Amino acid sequence: MILGDYKMNIQFIDKISNGTLRILYRRVTDNKVKEIIAQDKVTTVGICDGNIADVLVASDIAEKSSNVIVSEISGVCPQHIVCIGIFGNTAAVKTALNSIKEQFKKN
Structure with missing residues (x-):
């Protein structure tokens, strides 16, 4: 999705699969988030890059704006794109x- 003059890819995953959770677990360095993933407390993730x-x-x-952890x-990535999980x-x-x-959209 391209928003305004900014190029931001925004994706939404609900009822996330176990395989995708394992990928996220390996890619996330924040121990608090890794613990939440390991305890099967993640069902939904938003991804922005x-x-x-x-x-x-x-x-x-x-x-x-919401009760989420980022x-x-x-x-x-050779393009130096950064990705966050919500x-x-x-x-x-x-x-x-x-x-x-x-x-x-406002900007």
């Missing part, structure tokens, strides 16, 4: 992603 400035703003918006998802219940993740979309 883009440049570092946009992703940091998206992270801040997500946590201020963590960087590490990977190897973890929470379905309604909270949807609210966070909608808030991100609305904020970027």
